[in-house]
Amino acid sequence: MRGCRLDWRQVLVLGLDGAGKSSVLHYICSQTAREHIAPTRSFNSAQLYVEGLEMDLLEVGGSQNLRAYWPHYLSQAHVLVFVVDSVDRSRLLTARQELHTLLAAEPRLPLVVLANKQVGVRLSARLTPQLLLGLFPAKLSVPRQRELFLLPTSATWASLSTATSVLRVKSLLVTLLSQP
Ligand SMILES: Nc1nc2c(ncn2[C@@H]2O[C@H](COP(=O)(O)OP(=O)(O)OP(=O)(O)O)[C@@H](O)[C@H]2O)c(=O)[nH]1
Numbered sequence: 001m002r003g004c005r006l007d008w009r010q011v012l013v014l015g016l017d018g019a020g021k022s023s024v025l026h027y028i029c030s031q032t033a034r035e036h037i038a039p040t041r042s043f044n045s046a047q048l049y050v051e052g053l054e055m056d057l058l059e060v061g062g063s064q065n066l067r068a069y070w071p072h073y074l075s076q077a078h079v080l081v082f083v084v085d086s087v088d089r090s091r092l093l094t095a096r097q098e099l100h101t102l103l104a105a106e107p108r109l110p111l112v113v114l115a116n117k118q119v120g121v122r123l124s125a126r127l128t129p130q131l132l133l134g135l136f137p138a139k140l141s142v143p144r145q146r147e148l149f150l151l152p153t154s155a156t157w158a159s160l161s162t163a164t165s166v167l168r169v170k171s172l173l174v175t176l177l178s179q180p
Pocket residue numbers: 015016017018019020021022023024034035036037038039040041060061062063083116117118153154155156157
């Protein structure tokens with residue numbers, strides 16, 4: 001039975017439609033970029049076996065009709081990965097609202113925000129702090145008990161920076177999930 005396995009961990013991957021959840025998941029699991037990927041109509045799950053952990057990465061699609069289901073998956077998750085399209089400023093407010101609804105429901109769940117669709121180091125240096133402020137303005141601060149990480153990623157370019165960014169996500173997940 002799944003729930004009895006000590007080394008089983010679930011990573012819940014959420015974010016607005018088109019943010020890049022499936023692309024990041026694909027890269028983490030296969031170490032290859034995939035340029036064309038279909039929108040997730042319901043779920044998308046992948047398993048990773050790393051350092052004695054069985055990691056279940058579960059994406060729930062981000063289109064508006066699926067977002068109502070997101071909160072149902074929080075209680076069994078060990079980490080929430082929230083993917084944001086860093087260049088889509090027009091939907092940052094929507095992403096923030098959806099994220100904070102989730103955070104209010106689970107105040108202690110560790111959170112990894114992926115600032116996705118980054119292109120190169122210079123851009124990420126400029127975009128990432130802006131994104132952080134956009135998602136967590138002063139009036140919506142993060143509770144002290146929550147672990148929060150923000151990582152820049154790109155998932156569709158077969159480049160060293162893409163591979164490195166995704167590898168960092170994988171290592172962080174392993175570190176977080178290895179904690180007792
Ligand atoms: N330029 C660029 N495009 C990306 C990146 N990641 C994803 N994309 C593109 O963005 C589009 C959406 O990517 P998906 O991975 O399907 O997004 P998703 O979050 O899974 O979307 P839903 O399944 O609809 O919720 C695709 O055309 C991807 O090729 C990235 O890092 N850079």
